Amino acid sequence: MAHHTALIGKRVPVLEKGWIELQDMMGDDLAIVNAARVSYLGESKGTGPDKKLLFYLLRNRHTTPFEQVEFKFRVRAPVLVWWQWARHRTWSFNAQSGRYTPFQENDFYFPTEWRRQAQSDRQMSEGRTAEEEGAELSAALADHYERSFALYQAALQKGVARELARIFLPGFSLFYTWVAKTDAHNLMHFMNLRMGSHAQEEIRAYAKAIYTEFFCPALPWTAVAFERYVLAKHKTA
Ligand SMILES: Cc1cc2nc3c(=O)[nH]c(=O)nc-3n(C[C@H](O)[C@H](O)[C@H](O)COP(=O)(O)OP(=O)(O)OC[C@H]3O[C@@H](n4cnc5c(N)ncnc54)[C@H](O)[C@@H]3O)c2cc1C
Secondary structure: OOOOHHHOOOEEEEOOOEEEEEEEEEOOHHHHHHHHHHHHOOOOOOHHHHHHHHHHHHHOOOOHHHHHOEEEEEEEEEHHHHHHHOOOOOOEEEEOOOOOOOOOOOOEOOOOOOEEEOOOOOOOEEEEOOHHHHHHHHHHHHHHHHHHHHHHHHHHHOOOOHHHHHHHOOHHHEEEEEEEEEEHHHHHHHHHHHOOOOOOHHHHHHHHHHHHHHHHHHOHHHHHHHHHHHHHHHHHO
């Protein structure tokens, strides 16, 4: 039941120049079932009973068998996404360093639309600016990036260290690359929070890409159980 081998190396574009790639993976739905059955030294009992057991485990929050499946991603996203993602302590990360690698002129995030501040909620956005207003904001942003990058380069040329010269760059907007590893249990926790309507649209795009492009095809039974017992419950809560 090795669904995942074809997925390793698959890269999916997210946001205007970001992406997410599955670098490696260990385990499948059956690995979860077999981990649970080690309790009584048993193994697979065929598709019907195996699937039923997996649904039972998720429904009743027997979470550790889901930790037997691991996902390792390589992600390219703006720092504002990194900052939110890195709060998930159950992941292991390694990230690009602006101390080693100079930033490039095209490393900045340009949103395709300008969301307005929500009136009903202090952290969320709702609706979009008018097209003309959006075009003005995008032009101002391009100008801002250009000037920041020129200041950054001028500092580097004066011999300022990369670790300090980068303070000229707009920090939240820079595209960053990192490697992130977690297990299926903690990945479901991440997706539940970060696909939710309260999460910022940019990180939602990555969480949704993980779900549809990697999680569902790699763990089809777990994905259905997750929809049924976690996502559906969350929506109605
Ligand atoms: C919509 C949204 C808005 C947010 N707004 C803010 C904000 O304004 N300010 C802010 O600072 N953060 C904010 N966060 C981040 C949030 O507080 C969490 O840090 C983040 O979602 C990671 O969740 P987590 O701790 O459950 O996940 P993980 O760190 O992956 O941990 C998973 C689970 O492991 C357990 N765990 C891990 N570490 C510990 C520990 N040290 N002690 C006890 N249990 C532990 C907990 O049960 C936890 O739920 C926001 C998150 C979301 C989704």
